[in-house]
Amino acid sequence: MLNLLDTSFDHCIKCNVCTTRCPVAEANPDYPGPKQAGPDGERLRIKNPQLYDEALKYCTNCKRCEVACPSGVQVGTVIQRAKAKHGGFHQGPREFILSHTDLVGTLSSTAAPVVNVATGLKPVKTLLDKVLGIDKRQSLPKYSRQTFRAWFDPDRQTKFERKICFFHGCFTNYNDPTVGKHLVAVLNAMNIGVTLLKKEKCCGVPLMANGFFARARNNAQLNLGQFADKLNDNNRVECIIATEPSCAMTLRDEYPEVLQVDNYALRDRILFASAFIARELADGNVPKMKPVNLRVAYHSPCHLIKQGGVIHTMELLNGIPGLEVVMLDQKCCGMSGTYGFKKENYQTSQRIGEAVFDQLTTMDVDYVVTDCESCKMQIEMNTGYKVLHPITVMAQSLA
Amino acid sequence: MKYDVIVIGGGLAGLTSAIRCAEAGLKSVVISAGESALAFASGAIDVLGFDQHQSPIEDPFGHIKQLPAGHPYHKIGTESLRQSLAFFQAQMAAAGLTMGSHGQINHGRLTALGAMRPAWFSQKGAHTFSLAAPAAGIRHVAVVNLAGFRDFQPTLVAAGLSRQPGFADVAFTLADIKAETLNINARNAYELRSLELARTLKRDLFTQPNGLHILSSALQKAARNADLVVIPSVLAVAGGNDLMVELEQLSGLRICEVATLPPSLPGMRMAAALQQRFRHAGGLFLEGDQVLGGHFEQNRLLSINTRLNQDISMSASHFVLATGSFFSLGLVSDRHELKEPVFGLSVNGTADREQWSEECFMGGGQHRFSHTGVITDASLNPCYIGQTINNLYCVGAVLDGFNPVQAGCAGGVAIGTGWFAAERIISAMAHTPVRQVQEIC
Ligand SMILES: Cc1cc2nc3c(=O)[nH]c(=O)nc-3n(C[C@H](O)[C@H](O)[C@H](O)COP(=O)(O)OP(=O)(O)OC[C@H]3O[C@@H](n4cnc5c(N)ncnc54)[C@H](O)[C@@H]3O)c2cc1C
Ligand code: SF4
Ligand code: SF4
Numbered sequence: 001m002l003n004l005l006d007t008s009f010d011h012c013i014k015c016n017v018c019t020t021r022c023p024v025a026e027a028n029p030d031y032p033g034p035k036q037a038g039p040d041g042e043r044l045r046i047k048n049p050q051l052y053d054e055a056l057k058y059c060t061n062c063k064r065c066e067v068a069c070p071s072g073v074q075v076g077t078v079i080q081r082a083k084a085k086h087g088g089f090h091q092g093p094r095e096f097i098l099s100h101t102d103l104v105g106t107l108s109s110t111a112a113p114v115v116n117v118a119t120g121l122k123p124v125k126t127l128l129d130k131v132l133g134i135d136k137r138q139s140l141p142k143y144s145r146q147t148f149r150a151w152f153d154p155d156r157q158t159k160f161e162r163k164i165c166f167f168h169g170c171f172t173n174y175n176d177p178t179v180g181k182h183l184v185a186v187l188n189a190m191n192i193g194v195t196l197l198k199k200e201k202c203c204g205v206p207l208m209a210n211g212f213f214a215r216a217r218n219n220a221q222l223n224l225g226q227f228a229d230k231l232n233d234n235n236r237v238e239c240i241i242a243t244e245p246s247c248a249m250t251l252r253d254e255y256p257e258v259l260q261v262d263n264y265a266l267r268d269r270i271l272f273a274s275a276f277i278a279r280e281l282a283d284g285n286v287p288k289m290k291p292v293n294l295r296v297a298y299h300s301p302c303h304l305i306k307q308g309g310v311i312h313t314m315e316l317l318n319g320i321p322g323l324e325v326v327m328l329d330q331k332c333c334g335m336s337g338t339y340g341f342k343k344e345n346y347q348t349s350q351r352i353g354e355a356v357f358d359q360l361t362t363m364d365v366d367y368v369v370t371d372c373e374s375c376k377m378q379i380e381m382n383t384g385y386k387v388l389h390p391i392t393v394m395a396q397s398l399a
Numbered sequence: 400m401k402y403d404v405i406v407i408g409g410g411l412a413g414l415t416s417a418i419r420c421a422e423a424g425l426k427s428v429v430i431s432a433g434e435s436a437l438a439f440a441s442g443a444i445d446v447l448g449f450d451q452h453q454s455p456i457e458d459p460f461g462h463i464k465q466l467p468a469g470h471p472y473h474k475i476g477t478e479s480l481r482q483s484l485a486f487f488q489a490q491m492a493a494a495g496l497t498m499g500s501h502g503q504i505n506h507g508r509l510t511a512l513g514a515m516r517p518a519w520f521s522q523k524g525a526h527t528f529s530l531a532a533p534a535a536g537i538r539h540v541a542v543v544n545l546a547g548f549r550d551f552q553p554t555l556v557a558a559g560l561s562r563q564p565g566f567a568d569v570a571f572t573l574a575d576i577k578a579e580t581l582n583i584n585a586r587n588a589y590e591l592r593s594l595e596l597a598r599t600l601k602r603d604l605f606t607q608p609n610g611l612h613i614l615s616s617a618l619q620k621a622a623r624n625a626d627l628v629v630i631p632s633v634l635a636v637a638g639g640n641d642l643m644v645e646l647e648q649l650s651g652l653r654i655c656e657v658a659t660l661p662p663s664l665p666g667m668r669m670a671a672a673l674q675q676r677f678r679h680a681g682g683l684f685l686e687g688d689q690v691l692g693g694h695f696e697q698n699r700l701l702s703i704n705t706r707l708n709q710d711i712s713m714s715a716s717h718f719v720l721a722t723g724s725f726f727s728l729g730l731v732s733d734r735h736e737l738k739e740p741v742f743g744l745s746v747n748g749t750a751d752r753e754q755w756s757e758e759c760f761m762g763g764g765q766h767r768f769s770h771t772g773v774i775t776d777a778s779l780n781p782c783y784i785g786q787t788i789n790n791l792y793c794v795g796a797v798l799d800g801f802n803p804v805q806a807g808c809a810g811g812v813a814i815g816t817g818w819f820a821a822e823r824i825i826s827a828m829a830h831t832p833v834r835q836v837q838e839i840c
Contacts, residue, residue, distance in 0.1 A: 015661045016592050017434040026598055029584070033595070067687030070433040070727060268710060279711055282400055308688040308707025311428065315400055327678055330686075 009078050011071045012039035018065035018075050023332040024058050027351035031058040034065035037082075038075040045082055052086035058348070059083070060336035061209065062302040076306075080258045084213045100207070135346040141175045141377065148177035152184070152196060160193030164276065165230045167223075167242045167251065170202050171373045179243050179373075182395035183273060189287035189398050190280055195237060197226040203247040206338050208258065220261040223251070227266050239269040241276050243391055245304040245371050246337065248272040252307065272307060273391060274371070278315040288399040291322025296393070297365045299356060299379065300330050301372035313371055313390050320397045326365060331355040335378035350382075357382045369393060402426050402715040404824055405703060407690045407741065408729065410435030411810065412795025413721030414673040415483070415817035418490055421680035423825045428713075429682065430705060432689040435670065436723055436796070441518075441658040442632075442665020443508050443525065444498070444814065446484070447472075448517035448807020455517045457504045457530050459811070469800030471812050474777050475819040480811065483818030488520065494672035497523050497640065507533050509629065511551060511657050513559020517807055522665050524643035526627060526655030534565030541625035542571065543618060546578040546585045548596055550660040551631035560629075574621035581613060593659050594667075596633040605635075611642075615650040622652055632656040632664045637671070639664055690741050693718075695783055700742075700791045717790045717824040720744075720773070720781070721817065724796035724803075730771060737771050739797065744773045744781040744788075747799045772799030779820055790827075792820035 018034040019025055025033035032041075037056050044051040056079055065075040148168050157163070164187065172180040184194050201223055204216035230237050242248040251270045255261045263270070280286075298317065300310045310330075317325045334352030339345050360368065360383045368385045370376055376387040406417040409431030421427040447459035447466075456462050460481070463472050472480060491498050498520035500506065505517035507528035521527050529535055540560065542553035553573040560566050578585040583603040585591060591599065604610040622628045634656070635642050647654050658665045674684055693703040694712065702714035722729030722741060731740045737748030748771040773781050779792045794816040796803065803809035 015434075015439065016594065017438050017662060019592065020434075020438065020594050020662045020667060025595075029586070029599070029602065032590075036590070068434045070435075072433070275708070275711065278400065305687060308685065308705060311400065311683065311685055311708075311713075312711075314683055327683070329675070329678070330684070 008072060008074045009039035009042045012069075012073045013071050014040075015070065017068050017070060018073075021064045021068040023062060023064065023334065023352040024060055024348060027334075028058055028348040031055055034059075034075045034079065038065065038078040039073055042078050042082065045086065049086050052082065056083055056087065058345075060332075060339050062332055062336060063306040064302060064332065067305055074257070077254075077257045080208070080254070083211070084208070084258060087211055100202075100212075134341050135343045141171070141373075143174055144177055146177070148173045148180040149196065151177055151181065152194075154195065157184075157188075157193035157195060160188070160191060162191065163193045163195055163235070163237045165195045165197060165227075165237045165240050167197065167200060167203070167240050167247060167270075169242060169244045169247045171244065173200075176373070179389045179391055182389070182392045183241070183243055185395045185398060186277070186287065186391055190277075190285050192280075195230070197223075197230060199226055203242075203250045204254070204259065205246045205250050208250075208254070209336075209338055213259070217259045217261060220255045220259050220263075224255070224261065224263055224266065227270070231266060231269055239271050239276065240266075241271050241273050243273045243371070243389065244373060245272060245301045245307065245309065246374070248309070249303040249307050272304070272309045272312065272371075274312040274316045275309055277391075277394070278312040278319075281315065281319050286319070289321055289394075289397040290399045292320060292393065292397045293322040294366045294393070295324040295326070295364075296367045296369045296388070297326045297328050297360060297363055297385075299328050299333065299368055299370040299375055299387075301370060301375050302332050302336075304371055305330060309371075316390050316394060317369065320394055323393065323397070325369070326363065328356065328359055331359075333375045333378045335374045337374050340374075340378060349378075353378055353382060360385060367393075400711070400713050402428050402713065403828060404428075404717045404719065405430065405713060405715040406719040406721060407703070408432075408435070408719075408721035408723060408727070408795070408797075409674070409684060409686065410721060410723055410727065410795060410813065411437055411440075411669075411673070412723075412797075412813035412817040413719060414677055415487060415490075415814050416719045416721060416792075416794055416821045417682055418673065418676045418680055419486065419818055419821035420824055421677060421682035423821075425825065425828060427677075427680075427682045428685060428715075429677065430685045430688050430690055432722075432728070433687065436727060437666045437670040437673075439661045439663055440666040440669075440810075441508065441510070441516075442522050442663060442667075442669050443516075443518040443658075444484075444487070444520040444810035445517065445807040446480070446505070446519040446811035448505065449805065453805070455505070455507075455515075455530055457517075459505060459517075459519065459808075460503075466806070467800070471779075471798050471800055471816050472808070474775070474779060475815050479819050479822070480815040483815045484519065484811070486818055487814045490676045491669070491672055494675050496668060496672045499523055499527055501527060501529070505530055509556075509560065509655060509657055511556065511631070511659050513556040513562070515560075515563050519811065522668070523640040524632065524654075524656040524665070525658075526629075526653065532565060533563055534569060537566075537569055537626045539570045539572065539623075539625040540566075540627045540629060541622035542573050542629045543621045544575040544631060545633055546581065546583065546591070546596060546599075547575055548591060548593070548631055548633060548659075549589060550593060551633075551657070553629075556629055556657070572621075572623050572625055576614075576617045576621055580617050582607070592662065593631065593633045593664055594636065594662050597635050597639075597664060600634060611645060611649060615646055618646070618652060618654070619650050626653060628652045628654045630654060630656055631659045633659070634664075636664050636667050639668060690722075693742055695742075695786075695788065698786045698789050700783075700788055716828060718792070719817075719820050719824075720791060720793045720797060721795045721813075722797050724772070727796070729797040730773075739773050742781075742783060742791075744783055744793070746771055747774050770799060770802055772801075773797050774799055778823060779816060792823065794820050 063076040201219040207216040334349040340349035403425035404427045406429045507515040508518040557571040689706040702712040795813040
């Protein structure tokens with residue numbers, strides 16, 4: 001059932017706990033904080049939509065407010081919905097390029113060598129900065145010449161009796177297929193085959209962040225239709241798996257809560273990769289692994305915390321022989337997808353991330369591990385550490 | 400997924416238990432639905448503040464035997480209570496939070512309403528008064544606000560304090576240091592809560608090389624040589640106590656910071672310190688998920704399910720229920736009953752709604768609901784459908800048998816029972832091989 005009239009904001013006791021946890025309110029005085037932007041503002045907006053506060057655009061949708069609220073108010077979601085309903089988004093070419101990841105990805109992958117060199121050049125970066133407002137201090141993600149889908153060979157998966165369907169997302173497909181390849185290796189080593197959707201659209205995270213809600217809703221409907229085809233197919237696909245925490249959160253939670261697209265019938269079968277793997281490990285399906293002998297620092301992405309998934313990734317990592325895991329303080333890195341790329345957010349994004357960068361500089365580890373590609377970019381850019389996905393570490397240990 | 404210990408609730412009680420378990424090498428996880436009562440608490444620890452006639456107590460340990468029979472202190476015993484407090488103090492010190500005390504007696508701590516509450520530990524930034532003679536050496540108190548902060552009213556502090564023993568003849572100076580004096584951009588001062596003021600000060604004042612000097616001179620000017628300067632706790636969360644010490648040295652004043660309406664910065668410091676200690680001991684803290692129920696078999700709890708992971712159950716050898724009282728939803732009421740919502744454990748609430756509270760809410764009488772809680776045996780094990788559950792321990796505010804506000808014993812009960820449960824678990828697990836503990840970071 002869809003909860004169309006959410007009144008969770010009425011449970012707010014005005015304790016301000018959410019504001020104590022909001023990384024944006026801490027870094028940017030222009031943002032009024034989740035209590036005002038969420039439950040307080042909602043009352044005003046219901047009365048008069050013109051009371052919508054433009055400053056809501058600063059919210060990164062990290063959901064930390066929601067995780068901390070002792071009264072169960074869906075603070076972040078209230079804000080997301082208000083943005084969807086009232087937000088006057090500026091939608092110039094920059095927003096289009098940053099958000100239409102699948103379209104731009106298709107174009108860029110084809111011309112990957114040229115695009116990668118070009119976007120790394122100083123004059124191009126200055127141009128992007130001046131013309132589009134994409135901050136030149138940010139390194140842009142590279143594009144992969146061969147997409148994940150082009151690399152993937154379905155014929156090699158037919159021999160497995162068990163099957164899952166991998167929702168690869170835009171980044172794995174167009175920018176860096178590494179994690180996707182590693183997921184296939186890990187699952188195959190666990191005697192599980194991988195299939196892909198016939199057609200996959202961007203989950204909608206960057207679209208929503210840039211105000212393209214109608215487009216995101218279309219994508220949601222298309223993806224859910226594809227999921228239904230896969231899961232109801234009689235060649236028994238167990239579930240849909242995503243390796244990107246924000247994709248998983250969106251497919252499971254934001255579709256019904258923000259986009260109001262009903263996924264009730266399928267939701268339980270959409271899983272974050274480490275949730276699936278941790279459950280397999282617990283059930284005794286452990287692939288052959290050799291010790292990796294590494295010491296790594298684990299950074300937990302906001303959207304994984306929100307889904308209650310940190311425990312699964314920790315289980316997965318703890319299951320890898322010879323891996324010593326040090327958990328970082330669970331702070332936000334500040335990148336938040338396309339947020340940190342925008343010139344006007346660059347400083348806020350860096351300020352938010354400082355705590356993570358500072359903690360890492362005091363540590364002596366071989367690698368940083370995190371599940372999120374956007375956290376990875378931010379941490380690599382600011383600390384000099386190489387960042388690995390948990391699935392990649394597991395793939396390295398396969399015997 | 401299998402753990403040695405799963406702690407449900409990440410407040411003072413749950414984290415004390417969890418830190419002790421993790422330190423002993425047990426694989427421990429804390430699942431907490433949201434922020435605990437610590438963000439609202441004073442950041443001081445009360446052990447036992449008042450006797451049954453509501454008179455302040457100097458020697459809490461001496462009074463424990465006079466507590467009503469069901470009080471949790473009787474279950475854990477005085478010795479455990481002492482050990483738990485020493486453990487807690489050492490943990491806080493290791494996280495850089497010095498908890499001061501007056502040796503073996505209570506001291507007085509000042510509240511934002513000018514009341515004096517007997518406490519056992521206070522943070523360095525708070526002045527600790529002698530309970531017997533709180534006004535000793537004090538003839539002039541300045542109560543100074545910052546930037547018109549609305550959650551601190553100097554008039555109320557002064558009115559309350561002047562009613563305390565010995566304060567009748569003390570002179571009071573009330574002042575407010577304007578935002579302009581501090582060069583801070585407090586935009587809409589009416590919207591600033593304590594933490595937002597701290598963030599503004601950090602950004603606009605303390606980043607200036609002479610920021611602390613500006614504040615110090617402003618305080619000197621406002622305080623007019625008072626023997627004690629009372630300010631709201633708004634300067635800083637992290638490092639807030641050290642900042643107070645620096646400020647005292649710089650200004651030559653004796654300054655006392657007072658926790659304000661939520662969020663309480665001293666409370667937040669304590670929450671951060673506890674979480675840090677747990678992480679350092681190798682524990683896993685999961686926030687934002689809610690335990691919905693469990694699977695029992697005879698007199699054991701085998702596993703639990705959470706809202707976010709409904710189809711994956713988490714099992715453990717031992718469980719600790721530290722879900723707090725009504726405020727944290729560790730206890731709930733509906734039209735007909737008071738209950739423990741996670742497992743449906745037996746509670747001692749009466750079915751008669753009329754009797755839950757006194758007619759006059761602030762009349763000073765004892766409300767029945769504040770005695771309500773989970774019934775446990777001498778080992779803090781609760782009862783589930785007539786069976787005592789031997790591997791589930793209840794700790795902190797979820798327990799029955801005490802009125803934390805009236806007796807002034809909330810902190811002591813949380814720390815004492817949390818530690819006690821951990822000791823029980825550790826000795827029960829002693830037969831099973833224990834992992835090597837690693838001090839990390
Ligand atoms: C305003 C205020 C002032 C105080 N001042 C003082 C003081 O000056 N001195 C003193 O000694 N003490 C003080 N205390 C009390 C002190 O903080 C107590 O120790 C505390 O209230 C009890 O701690 P607890 O850990 O039992 O519960 P709580 O702190 O209430 O924590 C319970 C936790 O459990 C979580 N939870 C609940 N249900 C679930 C579930 N189903 N699944 C997962 N998690 C769940 C909650 O989200 C919460 O985080 C004060 C308390 C308040 C509210
Ligand atoms: S934390 Fe929850 S209850 Fe507290 S102010 Fe924020 S939304 Fe309201
Ligand atoms: S979602 Fe994140 S950025 Fe937005 S209000 Fe909540 S805590 Fe702040």
